[in-house]
Amino acid sequence: MKSNNNTKLILLHPYIQKQGGSNRLWLLAFVSFFTIAFLLTLIYTRETSPVKAITTTMAAGSASSSTYGSNAPLPTTVINTLLHYASRSNDSFHMSHAEIKPISDALRKCSSPCNFLVFGLTHETPLWKALNHNGRTVFIEENRYYAAYYEELHPEIDVFDVQYTTKMKEMRELIASTKEQIKNECRPVQNLLFSECKLGINDLPNHVYEVDWDVILIDGPRGDGPEGPGRMTPIFTSGVLARSKKASSAKTHIFVHDYYRNVERIYGDEFLCRENLVESNGMLAHFVVEKMDENSFQFCRNHTSNSSASSS
Structure with a gap:
C-alpha cells in the first residue's frame, strides 16, 4: 500500500508541474505580445507626430504668406471701409472724410x-497705423503719461514723448528769433539733434533724425x-526734416491739421511755404x-x- 501510494504521488507530481508550466508560458507570451505592441505603437507615434506637425505648420505658413504677403498693400475695399467708419465715429474730435482722405491717398x-511721422495721439491714431501697412509709423506726444498709457494699451504703436517749451503767446517773437539765426542754429537744412534753435525739437531718439520721412x-x-505749447515747433521741425533728407530725393508730404487757426496758418506759410501748398480745405493743409x-x-x-502772412 505504501508503495502504491508513493507511486500515485510520483505519477501525479510530474502532471501538476507540466500543467503549471504551460500556464506560465501562455501568460508570458501574452504579456510579451502586448508589451511589443505597445512599444511599436509608441515608436510609430513619436516618429510621425513631428512630421504631421511640421507639415501642418508649413501648410499654415504657406497659406498665410500667400494670403497676406509681407509687402502686399491693403486692398482698396479695406482702406475705404476704414475711412468710412473712422469718419463716422461718435467722437466729437474726429476728422471728417474730407480730412482723412488726402492723408490716406498720400500713404x-x-x-x-x-515712413510716416505723426505729431499728436488722436482719435485717428490706430487708423494711421493701419493705413501705413508694412511701413514705419512713429507718433510724437506731449503728455508722457498718456504716451505710456497708449503704448501699453496698443503695444504695436511706437510713441515718443517730447517736452515742448514754447507758448502760443510767443509765436511772433519765435519767428523773429528764428530769422536772426537762420544761417546758424535755425538753418533750413541741418541735423536737429545737434541744434539749439528754439523752434527745433532736439530731444527725440537719434534714429528719428536719421529716417527720411515720406509723410508727416x-x-x-x-x-x-x-x-499752450502750440504747433510752431512741429511745423518748423517738419520743414527742416523734409529739406534735410539724406538718401531719398522724393518730396515730403506734410499735412497741417486745424489750418484755419492763426498759428497753423502763419507758421505753415513761413516754414512750409505758400508755394508748396497743393491743397487746403480750411481744416487741413497739404504741403509738398x-x-x-x-x-x-x-x-x-x-x-x-x-x-504779409506773418504780419496779418
Missing part, C-alpha cells in the same frame, strides 16, 4: 515701406490758449516740400507772401 502713393502729419500738441542743398539759407523762395 497709398508712398513707396514701400513708407501735424495734429498736435495742444493749440488752445496763449499758454522738396529736399534742399545744405548751403541753402532760406525756407521759401517767395518772401513777399510769407511776410
Whole structure:
C-alpha cells in the first residue's frame, strides 16, 4: 500500500508541474505580445507626430504668406471701409472724410515701406497705423503719461514723448528769433539733434533724425490758449526734416491739421511755404516740400507772401 501510494504521488507530481508550466508560458507570451505592441505603437507615434506637425505648420505658413504677403498693400475695399467708419465715429474730435482722405491717398502713393511721422495721439491714431501697412509709423506726444498709457494699451504703436517749451503767446517773437539765426542754429537744412534753435525739437531718439520721412502729419500738441505749447515747433521741425533728407530725393508730404487757426496758418506759410501748398480745405493743409542743398539759407523762395502772412 505504501508503495502504491508513493507511486500515485510520483505519477501525479510530474502532471501538476507540466500543467503549471504551460500556464506560465501562455501568460508570458501574452504579456510579451502586448508589451511589443505597445512599444511599436509608441515608436510609430513619436516618429510621425513631428512630421504631421511640421507639415501642418508649413501648410499654415504657406497659406498665410500667400494670403497676406509681407509687402502686399491693403486692398482698396479695406482702406475705404476704414475711412468710412473712422469718419463716422461718435467722437466729437474726429476728422471728417474730407480730412482723412488726402492723408490716406498720400500713404497709398508712398513707396514701400513708407515712413510716416505723426505729431499728436488722436482719435485717428490706430487708423494711421493701419493705413501705413508694412511701413514705419512713429507718433510724437506731449503728455508722457498718456504716451505710456497708449503704448501699453496698443503695444504695436511706437510713441515718443517730447517736452515742448514754447507758448502760443510767443509765436511772433519765435519767428523773429528764428530769422536772426537762420544761417546758424535755425538753418533750413541741418541735423536737429545737434541744434539749439528754439523752434527745433532736439530731444527725440537719434534714429528719428536719421529716417527720411515720406509723410508727416501735424495734429498736435495742444493749440488752445496763449499758454499752450502750440504747433510752431512741429511745423518748423517738419520743414527742416523734409529739406534735410539724406538718401531719398522724393518730396515730403506734410499735412497741417486745424489750418484755419492763426498759428497753423502763419507758421505753415513761413516754414512750409505758400508755394508748396497743393491743397487746403480750411481744416487741413497739404504741403509738398522738396529736399534742399545744405548751403541753402532760406525756407521759401517767395518772401513777399510769407511776410504779409506773418504780419496779418
